[in-house]
Amino acid sequence: MCELLGLNANVPTDICFSFKGLVQRGGKTGPHKDGWGISLYEGRGSRSFHDPRASVASEIAELIQRYSIKSKIIISHIRKANRGKVCLENTHPFSRELWGCSWVFAHNGQLKGIKKRPLTFYQPIGATDSEHAFCWMMGQIREKFPEKTKNIKALWKMIHALAKDINQLGVFSFLLSDSRYLYAYCTNNMCWITRRHPFGKARLIDTGETIDFREHTTAKDVVTVVASRALTDNEEWILMEKGEFKIFQNGHALPY
Numbered sequence: 656m657c658e659l660l661g662l663n664a665n666v667p668t669d670i671c672f673s674f675k676g677l678v679q680r681g682g683k684t685g686p687h688k689d690g691w692g693i694s695l696y697e698g699r700g701s702r703s704f705h706d707p708r709a710s711v712a713s714e715i716a717e718l719i720q721r722y723s724i725k726s727k728i729i730i731s732h733i734r735k736a737n738r739g740k741v742c743l744e745n746t747h748p749f750s751r752e753l754w755g756c757s758w759v760f761a762h763n764g765q766l767k768g769i770k771k772r773p774l775t776f777y778q779p780i781g782a783t784d785s786e787h788a789f790c791w792m793m794g795q796i797r798e799k800f801p802e803k804t805k806n807i808k809a810l811w812k813m814i815h816a817l818a819k820d821i822n823q824l825g826v827f828s829f830l831l832s833d834s835r836y837l838y839a840y841c842t843n844n845m846c847w848i849t850r851r852h853p854f855g856k857a858r859l860i861d862t863g864e865t866i867d868f869r870e871h872t873t874a875k876d877v878v879t880v881v882a883s884r885a886l887t888d889n890e891e892w893i894l895m896e897k898g899e900f901k902i903f904q905n906g907h908a909l910p911y
Contacts, residue, residue: 656844657747657763658687660731661830661881663837665905667725668878670695672857672866675720676886679861680733681710687733690746693719694759695726699834701757705746727905728837730830732761744781748830751777751793754803756834760789763883764826764842788827792817811911814838815900822898830881837903839881841895847881848892849906857887877906 660677662670674693682688688709694701702724710716710733732747748761762785769784769791776797777790795817796810804810814831818840821827828845831838839845850857852875854868872878881903885892895901902909 656826656883657732657734658685658883659761659763659828659830659845659881660729660883660886661837661839662726662729662878663881663903663906664727664876664878665907666876667727668876669723669725670729670731671720671723672859672864673880673882673886674716674731675864676859676861677731677733677882678710678716678720681716683711684861685733687735689736689741690734690743691716691732692746692748692761693729693731694748694750695724696728696757696759696832696834697726699756701750701759701834703748703750703759705743707741707743707746728832728834730759730761730832730837732763737765740782742781745783745786747785749786749789751789753793753797753833758793758831758833760785760792760829760831762788762827762829763844764828766821766824766827768824769821788821792821811902815840815911818900819898828883835904836909837879837881839895839901839903841899842897844883845881845895845899846883846885846892847879847895847901847908848885848890849877849879849908851877851906856889858889859886860888861886879903879906879908
C-alpha cells in the first residue's frame with residue numbers, strides 16, 4: 656500500500672514539517688520506496704514535483720523540505736508499487752484539467768477490474784489502476800457537468816457516489832482537489848487533524864523532530880492535515896471510518 660498526505664488551510668501554508676515525516680516512510684521507516692510526488696495549488700493551477708526514486712533518497716524531496724512553498728491546498732503521495740512499473744509516469748499525484756482548473760488526485764489501494772471500465776475524454780499516461788480510476792471519474796464528472804456547476808452539493812454527491820462505486824473493486828482511499836476543495840475518501844487507514852489557535856507543539860513520529868506552531872502562525876490561521884497514518888505522536892488525530900467522505904475548505908471540515 657501507499658501513503659497519502661494532504662493539507663488544506665485558510666491561508667497559504669507550507670507543508671515542510673509534515674512532509675519531513677512522510678519522506679522517512681518512503682524507504683527508511685516505511686516500505687514505500689517506489690516513487691513519490693507532491694502537488695501544490697496556486698489559484699486554479701497546480702505546481703507538481705515527481706520522482707520515481709525513494710523519497711528518503713530524493714534530492715527533489717530534500718528541496719521541498721528546505722524550500723517553503725506555501726499553498727492553501729497540497730496533495731502528496733509515496734508509492735509502494737503493486738500495478739505498473741516504477742517509473743515517472745506511474746508516480747502520483749495525477750492531474751487533469753476540467754472547467755479551466757487543475758484537478759489533482761492521489762490514491763492508496765488496489766482496484767481489481769478497473770481497467771475494464773471504458774474511458775472517454777481522459778486517458779492515462781502510465782499503467783496504474785489509480786490513474787485509470789481517476790480518468791474514469793473525471794470523464795463521468797465531465798459528462799454530467801460539461802460546464803462548471805453552481806450546484807456544488809450535486810457535485811459533492813456525485814464524487815461520493817463515484818467513490819463508493821469504485822470502492823467495490825478493492826481499496827480506494829484517495830485525496831482529490833478541484834482547486835477549491837480538498838476531498839478525502841477512506842476505505843482504510845485515513846485520519847486528519849485541524850490545528851487552530853491556540854496552537855501548540857507537535858512531534859513527528861518518524862524523526863522525533865518538534866515544532867512550536869505558535870512561532871509560525873497567527874490567531875486567525877486554520878490548518879487541516881490529512882494522512883494515511885498519524886504523523887505526530889502528541890496530538891489527537893481523528894480516524895476516518897470505512898466509506899467516510901470528507902470535504903475541506905479553508906481548513907474547515909464542511910457539513911455534507
